Amino acid sequence: MPISPLFRPIDVAPAYQKVADAIEREIVNGRIKPGDPIGTEHDLVRQFGVNRSTIREGIRVLEEGGLISRDSSRRLHACLPRYSKLTSRLSRALVLHEVTFRELYEASMTLEVASIEGAVEQASEENLAELTDNLARSEAVVGDPAMLAECDAEFHVLVAKASQNRVLQLAREPAAQLFYPTTEMIVTGVAEGGPRLVAAHRHLIDAIRRRDREAGVLWTRRHLQDWRRGFEKIASLDRSVEHMYMEHAQAARRR
Amino acid sequence: MPISPLFRPIDVAPAYQKVADAIEREIVNGRIKPGDPIGTEHDLVRQFGVNRSTIREGIRVLEEGGLISRDSSRRLHACLPRYSKLTSRLSRALVLHEVTFRELYEASMTLEVASIEGAVEQASEENLAELTDNLARSEAVVGDPAMLAECDAEFHVLVAKASQNRVLQLAREPAAQLFYPTTEMIVTGVAEGGPRLVAAHRHLIDAIRRRDREAGVLWTRRHLQDWRRGFEKIASLDRSVEHMYMEHAQAARRR
DNA sequence: GGCTCTAACTTTGTCGGACAAAGGGACAGC
DNA sequence: GCTGTCCCTTTGTCCGACAAAGTTAGAGCC
Missing domain, CATH: 1.10.10.10 (Winged helix-like DNA-binding domain superfamily/Winged helix DNA-binding domain)
Structure with a gap:
């Protein structure tokens, strides 16, 4: 008892x-x-x-x-905890758990499609202005892989922001932070990479402006599939996220 | 110059x-x-x-x-950083940023659907066993809102786990942790709540076992819509996540 | 020999005090 | 009104200390 x-x-x-x-x-x-x-x-x-x-x-x-x-x-x-600081912890955890690029890719496919759907529905004029500004800057640095990769990362943050859904913004961050370094590698390695990336962004902005959900989803898919094809020229999707990529995230966190 | x-x-x-x-x-x-x-x-x-x-x-x-x-x-x-510890920090951040239940609901709709899709495709026998065990325990406590809410939270963690995608598992956590306390309230307030919740879980396990993607998505949607209807009887979806809910997350983090 | 019990030893958590460097504020001088 | 200086506060770091809890080694017993 x-x-x-x-x-x-x-x-x-x-x-x-x-x-x-x-x-x-x-x-x-x-x-x-x-x-x-x-x-x-x-x-x-x-x-x-x-x-x-x-x-x-x-x-x-x-x-x-x-x-x-x-x-x-x-x-x-x-102070209000900043997402980027917290999500970089998560990115670090993902690296240590040795997640594969396939997991990253599949999760991102879901998250980025959801972001664009939200953006198509909710984007304000200000969001569009930010995206357009980002596009202009991307076009200016299309020949510089490092700068372009940075612009790309920012572009997708802005799309998520345009969805007005902060939960979604936060949920996509950890995976996005791990994508960023690979984008640079891919743009460096694939000749067509830079222009295709910028073209996709242009179509995405256009889709948001026209509130064309189908087009937004379509171009997001294509954009990610481009990444995937580029990546597979370099390595297998089933490789785990390498430790070295952490250095980017670590540097980003300090900013 | x-x-x-x-x-x-x-x-x-x-x-x-x-x-x-x-x-x-x-x-x-x-x-x-x-x-x-x-x-x-x-x-x-x-x-x-x-x-x-x-x-x-x-x-x-x-x-x-x-x-x-x-x-x-x-x-x-x-040590390997544990997701739950890190994601509870994100949940805390979401509370402080005063995100609304609508944001939570819409993001979760995406994330939970993605989880079930992954689970339908990838679930192992062991995953199914865990889910079945969880279902049995849920049926045993269907009259106890607090216990049932806990089982519900665990159920969805297990579904995400069955997707074999750790990025997705992690991405859904912060939102899920904020859902958990409300589930208890809803099951308490809505007479039909408990049985409907358990029934949905049963259909979801069934869908995973039969590898029936359509059914999985359908029942996940219904399950979340049930939550939404229950919640709207209590409060508006546009209310921000209350500070008091944090106490649950805080207690969970210490475990 | 294998076991238990005890007595060092180590490590952590906390304390008190100390000091240099940097910042903020007041105040005089221009 | 602006500038430069002096003083006070605050932070980052250091030193030394001690109780509590854990670890290790050895004595004593079966």
Whole structure:
């Protein structure tokens, strides 16, 4: 016969973790709003009654989670976690789990098609202006694989943004970040690559402007299939995402 | 006229950040493999030539990022970042950005349909066994909204797992984690809710077993539309995800 | 020999204090 | 009004210390 539950399990966690949890709670509960100052380390020492080293460890945890950050003068304040910072963690995890390019490709096919569908339906004039601006810049650097790959990555971020669906924006990020380095390789290796990429973007913008869902989906598929064909000239889709690609993501995260 | 770039920007970062970066690099480069011991704090003090407090701050950063963790005896070792830990951070971000349930619903429609399509194509016997087991447990707790909601969340994780696509598994997690608490509310509020949910699961397993893609997609759509109808009896789809839901995700993360 | 129990030893979590460098603010001087 | 200087605060880092928990090694017992 089980004994009656007289006691609750007691919460035994290191002090720095409790500090981090306490501050996190205040932020997610909304009592501390993004932008609000957290106070100096010394303030926190007084409030929590623990040593400054302990406070600092707690702060590192929150900082890494993107919940708080330090402004130009290194003062602490709460902030809205930036997707790109968090999703780069996920990209890193995908690399370490050695996912294959096939998984990346298939998931992206779904996510990018959903993005364009949302964009066709929801894009504002401002979204279109951003996309058009991106297209112009892409055309200017069509001969420079590195720059073009960067433009391509930005283009798809803008399409997702135009869908006005932030969940979707976030969901596609981890995979997209791993695509980016390969795009450069492909554009370098395939002569037709650059112009075809830019042409696809042009058709996509056109589809969004005309609210033509079919065309949007069609050109997104083609665009991704182009990537796939280019990639398969270099390597097998069943190869796992290489460690070296992480360096790109790592550099991007620091920005 | 711009001056010629004689100097590279110098890398000025706090020591604890450099420590974290150095260890991270070794892990993502594969020189330290998941499971490998990192050494004691004292070892790191010797290797990096900085104070233990500094080392500890660096360790916190990596620990929070899921790259290293402490085993039962609190010794440090590299590890494969667990998706659930990372995605709960994304869920938190979505809450703070006040995304709406409509965004959640529309993104999930895409992601869950993609999951079932993958599952229909790729599911192994083991995946089916897990799903069947989950169904049995769901039927046993159909009267208990909290338990049933938990089973429902697990069911969809298992479907995504059956797709054998880890990118997709990861992409759907943040949205799924925010769904979970609402499922409980809906099952509580709608009399038919529990049985309909279990019935949908049964049809989905059946579709996977028969490799019937159409049926899988159809029942996934219905299942989500059920959720939507139930939700709209309680609140508007355009309401933002409430702060209170975070408490579930927070509790889940600690597990 | 294999087992248990105990006594060092190690490691972590926390503490207190310390100091240099950088930033912010007030204040005088132009 | 702008600039330069001095002072105070804050952060990043260091040092040394100690209790608690875990590890290891060895003594003692079967």
